[in-house]
Amino acid sequence: MRRKCLFMLLVLVIGLFNSLAIKGESDNDYIISNQGNYLEIKQNRHDKLVRDYETMRLLGDLPISEIESLVSDGRRGYLSGYPNYQQSYGYYCGPANIKQAIQYINGSSLSQDAYANHMGTSSSSGTYVYKMKNEMNYRQSTFTYTYQLIDTSNTNLVWTAILQNTLNNKPTILHANTGSLYLYNGTSLGHYITAIGFFGMNDTSVEKEIDYIDTYSNNYGRGTTLGMHTDTLSNIEASLMNRYIIY
Numbered sequence: 001m002r003r004k005c006l007f008m009l010l011v012l013v014i015g016l017f018n019s020l021a022i023k024g025e026s027d028n029d030y031i032i033s034n035q036g037n038y039l040e041i042k043q044n045r046h047d048k049l050v051r052d053y054e055t056m057r058l059l060g061d062l063p064i065s066e067i068e069s070l071v072s073d074g075r076r077g078y079l080s081g082y083p084n085y086q087q088s089y090g091y092y093c094g095p096a097n098i099k100q101a102i103q104y105i106n107g108s109s110l111s112q113d114a115y116a117n118h119m120g121t122s123s124s125s126g127t128y129v130y131k132m133k134n135e136m137n138y139r140q141s142t143f144t145y146t147y148q149l150i151d152t153s154n155t156n157l158v159w160t161a162i163l164q165n166t167l168n169n170k171p172t173i174l175h176a177n178t179g180s181l182y183l184y185n186g187t188s189l190g191h192y193i194t195a196i197g198f199f200g201m202n203d204t205s206v207e208k209e210i211d212y213i214d215t216y217s218n219n220y221g222r223g224t225t226l227g228m229h230t231d232t233l234s235n236i237e238a239s240l241m242n243r244y245i246i247y
Contacts, residue, residue: 077166078197078211079104086226087215088112093192094119094127096215098135100194101171105140115139126190129175129244136173136246143170145247150240158237161247162195162210171196173246174212180238182231185220200233208233 083103087096095115103109115121118138119131129147136145148157165172172195179188197211209230217226 076197076199077163079166079169079171082171082194082196082213082228084213084227085112085215086217089123090216091121091123091126092116093215094121094132097173097192097194097213098132098139100213100215101136101173102139104171105142127192129246132173132175132192133246143168147175147244147246149242149244150237151242155237155241158240158245159198159200159208159233161245163198165247166196166198170247174236174240175244175246176236176239177241177243178239180235182235183214183220183222183225183229185222187220189216191216195236196228197230198233199230210236212236 081104083100085096085099085103087093092112095112098115098119099109099112115135116127119127119135121127133145133147136143148154150158162172174193174195176191176193177188178184178191179186192215194213195210196213198209199211200206200208210233211228211230213228214225217224219225
């Protein structure tokens with residue numbers, strides 16, 4: 001009888017320990033250790049944040065003004081139906097991104113060769129940033145594009161520009177170094193990608209994410225690079241350090 005009581009006590013102690021361990025685990029750690037691939041993790045994180053904010057609203061834990069500011073700050077936005085074209089050559093990321101953007105804005109576009117010829121794209125130097133900006137302004141009249149060098153003094157511009165552009169149905173072209181992007185797995189290439197969506201708020205406790213379109217097709221061990229993908233804002237910012245955003 002005594003042995004049985006000791007066994008039951010041991011089971012209760014172990015159960016209590018496991019319960020405390022789970023409660024002490026962060027939400028993100030729990031999601032990562034108990035879910036599958038990256039997209040499932042992202043969706044579960046998104047769903048949890050939505051539930052948390054809705055719960056706080058219902059319980060009155062947040063003032064109405066603060067809830068409204070969180071919602072108006074974005075949460076989730078993207079350019080629906082954005083086209084994706086694989087670049088014709090290894091150095092055609094500039095023309096391919098221009099073609100996508102013009103197709104989305106105007107509803108029609110020229111060939112990649114037409115844009116490449118007009119911008120002076122070459123295998124030795126690719127496409128210059130200022131020529132990308134000029135081409136965007138020359139080929140459409142809905143938006144006016146400019147460009148800005150990103151460094152440690154203005155990284156906040158990346159988030160605000162992508163958020164505001166997306167809400168206004170305006171593509172944002174990024175002159176990235178791919179080394180910090182998840183799918184490139186440390187492979188550094190000078191490359192143009194286009195930001196077409198975001199998830200997050202100015203609340204610093206929420207991990208911000210950027211949706212982008214890639215025209216280059218390769219696999220560096222984490223899946224194909226061609227297509228629409230999501231990466232963290234911090235990775236996107238790192239890819240633009242001492243490089244340009246065209247917005």
